[in-house]
Amino acid sequence: MRLSRYFLPILKETPKEAEIVSHRLMLRAGMIRQQSAGIYSWLPLGFRVLRKIERIVEEEQARAGAIQLLMPTIQSADLWRESGRYDAYGKEMLRITDRHERDMLFGPTNEEMITDIFRGYVRSYKDLPLNLYHIQWKFRDETRPRFGIMRGREFLMKDAYSFDLDQAKAVEAYNRMFVAYLRTYKRMGLTAIPMRAETGPIGGDLSHEFIVLAETGESAVYCHADYLSKATPGEEVDFDADLRPIVDDWTSHYAATEDVVDKAEFEAAVPEDKRIVARGIEVGQTFYFGTKYSEPMGAKVATADGTEVPVHMGSYGIGVSRLLGALIEASHDENGIIWHKSVAPFHVGLINLKPGDELTDKTSEDLYARLEAAGIEVLYDDTDTRAGSKFATMDLIGLPYQVVAGPRGLKDGLLEVKDRATGEKEMLSPEAALNKLTAALTD
Amino acid sequence: MRLSRYFLPILKETPKEAEIVSHRLMLRAGMIRQQSAGIYSWLPLGFRVLRKIERIVEEEQARAGAIQLLMPTIQSADLWRESGRYDAYGKEMLRITDRHERDMLFGPTNEEMITDIFRGYVRSYKDLPLNLYHIQWKFRDETRPRFGIMRGREFLMKDAYSFDLDQAKAVEAYNRMFVAYLRTYKRMGLTAIPMRAETGPIGGDLSHEFIVLAETGESAVYCHADYLSKATPGEEVDFDADLRPIVDDWTSHYAATEDVVDKAEFEAAVPEDKRIVARGIEVGQTFYFGTKYSEPMGAKVATADGTEVPVHMGSYGIGVSRLLGALIEASHDENGIIWHKSVAPFHVGLINLKPGDELTDKTSEDLYARLEAAGIEVLYDDTDTRAGSKFATMDLIGLPYQVVAGPRGLKDGLLEVKDRATGEKEMLSPEAALNKLTAALTD
Structure with missing residues (x-):
C-alpha cells in the first residue's frame, strides 16, 4: 500500500x-x-x-x-x-x-x-x-x-x-x-x-x-x-x-x-x-x-x-x-x-527518503513490488514529508520491520533495515534485505 | 469438512x-x-x-x-x-x-x-x-x-x-x-x-x-x-x-x-x-x-x-x-x-455411499485429503444416511461438483463425477477425478 x-x-x-x-x-x-x-x-x-x-x-x-x-x-x-x-x-x-x-x-x-x-x-x-x-x-x-x-x-x-x-x-x-x-x-x-x-x-x-x-x-x-x-x-x-x-x-x-x-x-x-x-x-x-x-x-x-x-x-x-x-x-x-508479525497491520514500512530522486525511487519501487510479490505486506511511504516525521510515524505504528531507502546509502548500494522491536539496524543490499525480510516474515 | x-x-x-x-x-x-x-x-x-x-x-x-x-x-x-x-x-x-x-x-x-x-x-x-x-x-x-x-x-x-x-x-x-x-x-x-x-x-x-x-x-x-x-x-x-x-x-x-x-x-x-x-x-x-x-x-x-x-x-x-x-x-x-464456483460454500460434495466398506472408505478419505491439499473445499458426506437422501441434499445445497464413491463403481476403480449445473455425469478414476476437479476449480 x-x-x-x-x-x-x-x-x-x-x-x-x-x-x-x-x-x-x-x-x-x-x-x-x-x-x-x-x-x-x-x-x-x-x-x-x-x-x-x-x-x-x-x-x-x-x-x-x-x-x-x-x-x-x-x-x-x-x-x-x-x-x-x-x-x-x-x-x-x-x-x-x-x-x-x-x-x-x-x-x-x-x-x-x-x-x-x-x-x-x-x-x-x-x-x-x-x-x-x-x-x-x-x-x-x-x-x-x-x-x-x-x-x-x-x-x-x-x-x-x-x-x-x-x-x-x-x-x-x-x-x-x-x-x-x-x-x-x-x-x-x-x-x-x-x-x-x-x-x-x-x-x-x-x-x-x-x-x-x-x-x-x-x-x-x-x-x-x-x-x-x-x-x-x-x-x-x-x-x-x-x-x-x-x-x-x-x-x-x-x-x-x-x-x-x-x-x-x-x-x-x-x-x-x-x-x-x-x-x-x-x-x-x-x-x-x-x-x-x-x-x-x-x-x-x-x-x-x-x-x-x-x-x-x-x-x-x-x-x-x-x-x-x-x-x-x-x-x-x-x-x-511494537506489533507481533502475526497481527501487524503491515509487515514492513518502506521509507523513500527522497521521492523524485531517480535511484531512490527506482530502488524503492522495485523492492516494494518484490516484497509484495513474496506475500509480504508493505506500507510504502512515498510521500514528500520530511524524514524525521516519516521515522516517527513508522515507529509509532510499529510495523515489525522498517526499510529506509535514501540517496546516501544507495551510493554504496545499501538500504537500512531496522527491527522495530530491538531497534537493531543493518545496512543491506536490496537483495539481502529482500532475503532477510522474506525469511523473517513468511513461514 | x-x-x-x-x-x-x-x-x-x-x-x-x-x-x-x-x-x-x-x-x-x-x-x-x-x-x-x-x-x-x-x-x-x-x-x-x-x-x-x-x-x-x-x-x-x-x-x-x-x-x-x-x-x-x-x-x-x-x-x-x-x-x-x-x-x-x-x-x-x-x-x-x-x-x-x-x-x-x-x-x-x-x-x-x-x-x-x-x-x-x-x-x-x-x-x-x-x-x-x-x-x-x-x-x-x-x-x-x-x-x-x-x-x-x-x-x-x-x-x-x-x-x-x-x-x-x-x-x-x-x-x-x-x-x-x-x-x-x-x-x-x-x-x-x-x-x-x-x-x-x-x-x-x-x-x-x-x-x-x-x-x-x-x-x-x-x-x-x-x-x-x-x-x-x-x-x-x-x-x-x-x-x-x-x-x-x-x-x-x-x-x-x-x-x-x-x-x-x-x-x-x-x-x-x-x-x-x-x-x-x-x-x-x-x-x-x-x-x-x-x-x-x-x-x-x-x-x-x-x-x-x-x-x-x-x-x-x-x-x-x-x-x-x-x-x-x-x-x-x-x-x-446451483452455485457459481466463486461463491459456492464448498466446491465439491463428496458422497461416500457405503461408510464401513473398506475400499469405499479408503478411496473417499484419500480423495478428500488430496482435494483439500489442492486447495479445493470439500464437503465430505461420511454419514450413514441412505443414498437417495444424500443425493437430494447435495443437489439442494448446489455445490458445483459432486463425486460419488460406491462399492459398485469402485469394483472397476471408478467414481462418478457430476456437474451440478449441467447434470452431466462421468465415471472417472480417482486420479482423473482429481485432475478434472483441480483444473475446473482452481485458477
Whole structure:
C-alpha cells in the first residue's frame, strides 16, 4: 500500500482524554476514532489489525472443531424472557422498541439465541458433540465506558457454544476450547494465563479467565511464575485425543484474579521466589454451565435409549476488539506500538527518503513490488514529508520491520533495515534485505 | 469438512411462510434461520457464502483504490441532526435511547458518519482523491419485512464514500466504482445491468442501480438486449486511466427500472427485437451527490490557492446479504441451488455411499485429503444416511461438483463425477477425478 493513497491520520498531539497507553497510541496512530462514548470507528490501520486477530481466532476455532455461523445483533426480548435474563440483565442491556412496539435488544451475548438455534434442529445424541461460534458486534451499555476499545460499549467478540450429552463430554468440549485459547493467544505473541474465575452473570460451575499480564491491567492477579515459561501446545496437537493432560498442566499452579484470590492459599501454594503479583487484562473466558439454558428453553436430545435429556452447554468468549488493546498494552515503547508479525497491520514500512530522486525511487519501487510479490505486506511511504516525521510515524505504528531507502546509502548500494522491536539496524543490499525480510516474515 | 461433524440442518418440508424461491431454498438448505421478523441467523452454510461474497467485494474495492475501515452499528442522533436527516428519515430508522437518555440509532447508512470522519482529519486537496468503505450490518425497520434476506431488517451492506475536490474529479471516482461494480457481479457469475435510477432519500444528481434479471425480481425493468452480451472489464483494467469509455459503453443503451422508465423513450431507443421487459433485483447503487453532506457538515479542504471548499462526495452500496438471495434467484432448478464456483460454500460434495466398506472408505478419505491439499473445499458426506437422501441434499445445497464413491463403481476403480449445473455425469478414476476437479476449480 502506498501511503500517498492510504488514509492514515496520525495525530501529533496526545489526546488528553486517553487514560491508558493503548488508547493513546491507537488514537495517535490513526487506528480508531471515537464516534460516541464507548463507540469507535476502526480506521484503516486499526481495521487491518482487527481482521488479523479475527483470522487467527477463526483458524484456531476451526482446528478445535468449532463451526462458524453468524447470529444477528438485534434480538427479540422474548427469547431472553425464556431464560429469565431479560429482567435480570439490568441497564447494561441496550433495550430497543421497534416500530411495531415489540421489545428488542442489542445482544450483549448469545446463549439464548444459540440455544434457540440448537433446539430448532437438533434432536439426537448422534448429532453431538457440537460447537457453534460466531464473531459479531455486541453492545453493553456501560455506565462509564473508558480505556478506549478496552472497555467500549460496542465491541467485537468471538463467542462459541458447546453442546454435549452429559457433563463428562461437556468437559471434553471445554478442554478443546481451553487448548484452542492457549494456542490463539500464543500465535499473537501473548502469554495468556488461565485463572480461576467467578462465573458472574452467565453462571456456571467450571470457568477460567485468560489473563495477559500488563502493567496497566484492570485487575490485580496472583500466579505462579512457571506459567510464563510453560510450553504452549503446537499445531500438531490432536483435538480428537484426550486433552486433559494439557489442561491439568496449565491449571497445576496457582493463578487467580483479585476477585477470587485467597492470599493465604496463594502463599501456601507458591514458593516466595515464584510468586507473581501483577496486573492483568482479561482477554477471554471459558465457562461450563451445564443445563442452565437448555433446561428452561427445552433444548433436549434423545439418548441412545430414547429418553430425552437437556444438553450440557458451555460458552467460550474472546474479546476480539479488546485484544487489540491488550496487545498494545503488552508490547510498546516510548516511541509507539511494537506489533507481533502475526497481527501487524503491515509487515514492513518502506521509507523513500527522497521521492523524485531517480535511484531512490527506482530502488524503492522495485523492492516494494518484490516484497509484495513474496506475500509480504508493505506500507510504502512515498510521500514528500520530511524524514524525521516519516521515522516517527513508522515507529509509532510499529510495523515489525522498517526499510529506509535514501540517496546516501544507495551510493554504496545499501538500504537500512531496522527491527522495530530491538531497534537493531543493518545496512543491506536490496537483495539481502529482500532475503532477510522474506525469511523473517513468511513461514 | 466432514458432514458428520458439520451443522447442516436440512429441512424436509418447504416452509410455507417463504414466498420466493431463494427464501425457500435458503431455509431448506439450512443456510439461514429467522430469529425475528426480517432478522436472520446465518447458519454455517449460509455464512460461508456470505463470507465469499464479502471477499470478492473487498478484492474489487481494493483494486479500484477504495480503502477499508469499519464504522460502528450504533450512531449518535446528533450526527444525523446535522444533516437534517434525523427527522426526515421516518420510521425505518431504528431509534434507541441509551441508559443516559441520549438519542442513538442503529445506522441504516453512513453518509453522516463518514463525513464526520473525513472532516476530523482531512484538510487539504493534496489528500484527495479518497474513497473509504466498510462492510457492516445495517438496520432498516421495514414495516413488512419479507422475501427472507432479500428484504430483511438487519442486512449486510458494503458502502463506499468518495471525496473529491470538484465535480469532474468526483465523476472520475464515480466511474471507478461503476467499473468495480461491473467486475464484482461478473466474478460471481452475474450480469448486473446499470440502470438509470431515482436518487431517493439519499439525494443526488448522478445515479445508477445495478440490476440482475430474475423472474422473481421485485420490479419491472426495461432494457436493451445487448447488455446481456456486453464484455465486462478484465483484471487488466487500469483504474488510474480514464474509465469514461467503459462507463459510456455500459450506459450507451436504454436501461431503466419501472420507477423512472419512459416507455415512449424506451420504444424509440430500442428496436423491437432488442427490447427486454423483465423483472429485476437491485444488487447495488451508485450515487454522486456533490456537497449535500459536506456543506451542512463542514467537510472542507483547502484548494491549491488556499481557499476552502466543501468536498464533492459520492456513495456506492452493494447489498452483500441481499446478493445471496439474488444469486439463488438467478441460478437454481427444481432440485435446489446451483452455485457459481466463486461463491459456492464448498466446491465439491463428496458422497461416500457405503461408510464401513473398506475400499469405499479408503478411496473417499484419500480423495478428500488430496482435494483439500489442492486447495479445493470439500464437503465430505461420511454419514450413514441412505443414498437417495444424500443425493437430494447435495443437489439442494448446489455445490458445483459432486463425486460419488460406491462399492459398485469402485469394483472397476471408478467414481462418478457430476456437474451440478449441467447434470452431466462421468465415471472417472480417482486420479482423473482429481485432475478434472483441480483444473475446473482452481485458477
